[in-house]
Amino acid sequence: DTEVTQTPKHLVMGMTNKKSLKCEQHMGHRAMYWYKQKAKKPPELMFVYSYEKLSINESVPSRFSPECPNSSLLNLHLHALQPEDSALYLCASSPSGDGWWWQFFGPGTRLTVL
Amino acid sequence: GQQVMQIPQYQHVQEGEDFTTYCNSSTTLSNIQWYKQRPGGHPVFLIQLVKSGEVKKQKRLTFQFGEAKKNSSLHITATQTTDVGTYFCAGQAGTALIFGKGTTLSVSS
Numbered sequence: 001d002t003e004v005t006q007t008p009k010h011l012v013m014g015m016t017n018k019k020s021l022k023c024e025q026h027m028g029h030r031a032m033y034w035y036k037q038k039a040k041k042p043p044e045l046m047f048v049y050s051y052e053k054l055s056i057n058e059s060v061p062s063r064f065s066p067e068c069p070n071s072s073l074l075n076l077h078l079h080a081l082q083p084e085d086s087a088l089y090l091c092a093s094s095p096s097g098d099g100w101w102w103q104f105f106g107p108g109t110r111l112t113v114l
Numbered sequence: 115g116q117q118v119m120q121i122p123q124y125q126h127v128q129e130g131e132d133f134t135t136y137c138n139s140s141t142t143l144s145n146i147q148w149y150k151q152r153p154g155g156h157p158v159f160l161i162q163l164v165k166s167g168e169v170k171k172q173k174r175l176t177f178q179f180g181e182a183k184k185n186s187s188l189h190i191t192a193t194q195t196t197d198v199g200t201y202f203c204a205g206q207a208g209t210a211l212i213f214g215k216g217t218t219l220s221v222s223s
Contacts, residue, residue: 042202090156102162
């Protein structure tokens with residue numbers, strides 16, 4: 001299995017809703033990432049988990065809460081989002097978090113906040 | 115903070131013409147990676163360059179890493195309609211990838 005899967009593919013939520021995005025990889029990778037991508041912009045790093053520990057949090061608002069239950073799974077819990085949070089949310093994984101490997105991206109979850 | 119500048123932002127070519135995108139970092143990079151994102155798709159890894167002055171080829175694509183490990187380029191020879199998409203360079207600085215803004219390539223047949 002050489003892919004990163006993400007669910008759901010699309011999500012529409014209101015500003016008072018709570019929802020979660022899920023990411024899974026079975027490549028044995030030990031680093032996993034959450035990115036946010038707006039249209040016609042590069043991916044913007046949100047969080048990095050290395051060996052299941054949060055190693056980077058790029059000053060992301062607390063309405064985004066990451067979780068890494070095990071080495072294959074990464075979740076992003078969403079609560080009280082704003083319309084400007086609408087974007088493509090990409091998960092990626094890498095063999096290790098030491099900065100010497102490329103990243104495999106999942107297909108993303110397209111989020112719309114109403 | 116560290117930045118990776120990428121030019122041009124957009125490029126339109128006729129099928130068969132060549133295309134080049136350039137990246138320049140404000141600091142020395144440990145490596146540079148290139149990704150391609152098709153319209154409506156997600157970034158897909160193309161290649162990683164690590165050594166100073168490195169040149170790598172993948173069929174019609176040629177990637178270069180500068181001697182000072184601060185700049186890089188991607189050159190596509192004889193573009194095809196399948197080359198359409200946005201090409202991102204990403205410089206590795208520590209454990210984080212710093213993405214350039216991307217070059218969006220359109221090709222008309």
